[in-house]
Amino acid sequence: MVDVVGLRKTFPARGRHAPAVTAVDGVGFRVGRGELVGLLGPNGAGKTTTIKALCGLVRPDEGELHVCGIDVRRQRRQALRHLAAVLEGNRNLYWRLSVRENMEYFAGNRGVSRAQARGRIDTLLERFALGDKRNALVSDLSRGMQQKLALAVAALAQTEVLLLDEPTLGLDVETGYEVRSLLRELRDEGRTVIVSTHDMPVVQDLCERTVVIAHGRVLVDDRVDHLLRLFASRAYEVQLGAPLSPGQVQTLRRRLVSVTVFDDGLRVQVDLAQGDDLYVLIDVLRSGGTPIESIDRRVIDFETVFRRLVRGETAGPDGVLDLTPDAALDRTGHHAAVRA
Amino acid sequence: MLTVLEANVRKVVIELMRYLPNTISLIATFYIIFLAMFLGISVIGDPASADANLRFAIVGNAFWFLLLVGVSSMGWELTTEATRGTLEQLAMSPVGLRTIVLTRMLGTLAVHLVITVGMLLLTMLTAGQWLRFDLPLLAAVLAPTFVAVIGLGYMVAGLALVFKQISALLQILQFVFLGFAFVPLAMLPWLELAPVVKGVDMVRHALVDGATLAAFGPRDWVSLLLNAAVYLLLGLLAFTVAERRATARGLLGQY
Ligand SMILES: Nc1ncnc2c1ncn2[C@@H]1O[C@H](COP(=O)(O)OP(=O)(O)OP(=O)(O)O)[C@@H](O)[C@H]1O
Numbered sequence: 322m323v324d325v326v327g328l329r330k331t332f333p334a335r336g337r338h339a340p341a342v343t344a345v346d347g348v349g350f351r352v353g354r355g356e357l358v359g360l361l362g363p364n365g366a367g368k369t370t371t372i373k374a375l376c377g378l379v380r381p382d383e384g385e386l387h388v389c390g391i392d393v394r395r396q397r398r399q400a401l402r403h404l405a406a407v408l409e410g411n412r413n414l415y416w417r418l419s420v421r422e423n424m425e426y427f428a429g430n431r432g433v434s435r436a437q438a439r440g441r442i443d444t445l446l447e448r449f450a451l452g453d454k455r456n457a458l459v460s461d462l463s464r465g466m467q468q469k470l471a472l473a474v475a476a477l478a479q480t481e482v483l484l485l486d487e488p489t490l491g492l493d494v495e496t497g498y499e500v501r502s503l504l505r506e507l508r509d510e511g512r513t514v515i516v517s518t519h520d521m522p523v524v525q526d527l528c529e530r531t532v533v534i535a536h537g538r539v540l541v542d543d544r545v546d547h548l549l550r551l552f553a554s555r556a557y558e559v560q561l562g563a564p565l566s567p568g569q570v571q572t573l574r575r576r577l578v579s580v581t582v583f584d585d586g587l588r589v590q591v592d593l594a595q596g597d598d599l600y601v602l603i604d605v606l607r608s609g610g611t612p613i614e615s616i617d618r619r620v621i622d623f624e625t626v627f628r629r630l631v632r633g634e635t636a637g638p639d640g641v642l643d644l645t646p647d648a649a650l651d652r653t654g655h656h657a658a659v660r661a
Numbered sequence: 662m663l664t665v666l667e668a669n670v671r672k673v674v675i676e677l678m679r680y681l682p683n684t685i686s687l688i689a690t691f692y693i694i695f696l697a698m699f700l701g702i703s704v705i706g707d708p709a710s711a712d713a714n715l716r717f718a719i720v721g722n723a724f725w726f727l728l729l730v731g732v733s734s735m736g737w738e739l740t741t742e743a744t745r746g747t748l749e750q751l752a753m754s755p756v757g758l759r760t761i762v763l764t765r766m767l768g769t770l771a772v773h774l775v776i777t778v779g780m781l782l783l784t785m786l787t788a789g790q791w792l793r794f795d796l797p798l799l800a801a802v803l804a805p806t807f808v809a810v811i812g813l814g815y816m817v818a819g820l821a822l823v824f825k826q827i828s829a830l831l832q833i834l835q836f837v838f839l840g841f842a843f844v845p846l847a848m849l850p851w852l853e854l855a856p857v858v859k860g861v862d863m864v865r866h867a868l869v870d871g872a873t874l875a876a877f878g879p880r881d882w883v884s885l886l887l888n889a890a891v892y893l894l895l896g897l898l899a900f901t902v903a904e905r906r907a908t909a910r911g912l913l914g915q916y
Pocket residue numbers: 332333342343344345362363364365366367368369370371910911912916
């Protein structure tokens with residue numbers, strides 16, 4: 322459905338204070354029909370540029386872009402028939418026009434008359450809970466409603482592919498949830514959706530797969546559950562019934578690379594991903610007669626995974642992720658208790 | 662294409678209605694300018710030529726208004742739409758930005774033509790000077806003239822895409838258009854090469870001096886049509902180049 326190969330874009334310098342910026346430096350990924358893929362990356366990573374290149378709004382320097390098999394660079398207008406995008410949340414709308422007028426105007430610009438669009442507009446407005454606002458001016462809507470309307474406008478185009486740049490930006494928890502379920506519905510309709518976001522619940526709840534971009538390159542392209550497993554299954558936290566002795570701590574530090582001791586010796590964490598062996602820990606505990614209260618496997622959320630990925634804990638050449646200790650995990654991770 | 666035209670004309674009309682105070686003050690400004698001319702001519706002008714002068718002023722003023730709105734409104738709209746984020750949506754239409762801009766300009770011109778006719782009636786009523794309308798002739802001259810206006814509109818729109826800050830340019834254009842609308846070709850013949858001026862001159866002959874179809878020779882028509890064709894092509898070219906440049910630099914959106 323969507324194919325990006327070796328996309329490169331350097332924005333030319335704009336005078337002395339705005340030097341040339343390489344926004345995207347060889348990004349490539351492929352999204353199949355009906356997939357909902359998250360495009361992630363820190364600020365300035367190149368997500369928006371990638372999406373705009375797919376929309377034909379930014380002309381790439383190099384690379385191939387295909388939407389539904391159509392070359393975006395050579396047959397831009399044909400390709401645009403198959404995609405719709407929401408680029409800046411609530412800003413892709415005419416604030417002086419009403420909700421319905423916006424829908425009608427954008428439909429008209431795609432060659433769909435008001436009569437043709439009427440039924441579908443009504444359905445969409447109901448579905449997006451904007452029915453009773455249909456005649457309100459967009460400027461009078463809340464940000465959440467505006468953002469839903471922008472999404473509705475994109476959905477109205479009935480294209481196979483939807484590109485969404487930060488659709489939940491600036492939304493409260495409730496509206497964010499609502500937008501997520503709307504996105505899920507769009508995917509369930511069989512649309513192919515690429516969503517760039519900083520909103521981790523969007524990734525964790527919705528996306529089967531995520532492409533993480535940093536500095537204009539793809540860092541990881543993998544299934545979300547796979548990434549979670551990869552990171553989560555390797556760190557264990559052991560809760561002790563009595564504090565470790567200084568001697569035990571010394572031994573642990575000598576024999577385990579990743580060990581961290583908390584709470585005056587009452588809690589220990591080990592990361593197996595770094596070649597550490599849980600048996601070593603167990604042996605040291607047994608030798609001192611230290612009681613084990615529980616062993617928790619870390620269940621980390623995608624936010625932590627993402628932070629670790631971006632911090633340079635990148636995929637190795639064979640696709641295996643190398644991990645290094647990360648203090649953030651200790652504080653933000655949740656626990657899934659595996660009672661000892 | 663017809664749907665696109667309808668959608669854009671609708672939008673122009675809706676926004677005009679919704680901003681009625683703006684619209685009214687715009688019309689009032691031009692009406693007041695005209696009244697000032699009217700007073701000036703009747704107080705200090707030569708009474709013998711006062712009638713002709715008045716008709717001259719009416720026509721010139723009407724064209725000035727149309728030129729200003731027709732050429733610069735698209736430029737204004739594109740700069741605001743670029744910062745509002747709607748320009749990118751327009752550029753993503755499979756119909757193409759060029760077509761949307763065209764329909765928007767057609768809508769704006771049509772709506773303001775209606776307003777201008779209303780204003781003309783009003784000013785003629787005020788002045789007690791009735792212009793002769795030879796409608797077929799008027800239409801035959803106005804059509805190519807508006808084509809040239811659209812060409813100019815494309816140029817300004819293209820500049821707006823690339824440079825964003827075009828208000829200074831638009832201010833200058835006000836005075837240029839003042840010249841286009843008021844200076845007779847008899848006074849500055851080379852102005853015939855400038856856009857729109859030939860058409861305005863012909864309309865003036867028709868409305869002020871009462872010239873009929875027979876008064877214009879093939880040379881006039883060729884000049885008029887050539888002028889329209891050349892400026893439309895130049896406009897399209899400028900806009901296409903500007904669009905390419907804007908996509909190369911990512912200028913269609915807010916950055
Ligand atoms: N039109 C432009 N002209 C010049 N530089 C640009 C332009 N658009 C983007 N950039 C630069 O390109 C880089 C990538 O920007 P981009 O907007 O693609 O990042 P992003 O991943 O969407 O970031 P964010 O999460 O902040 O939205 C940034 O350094 C940005 O400053």
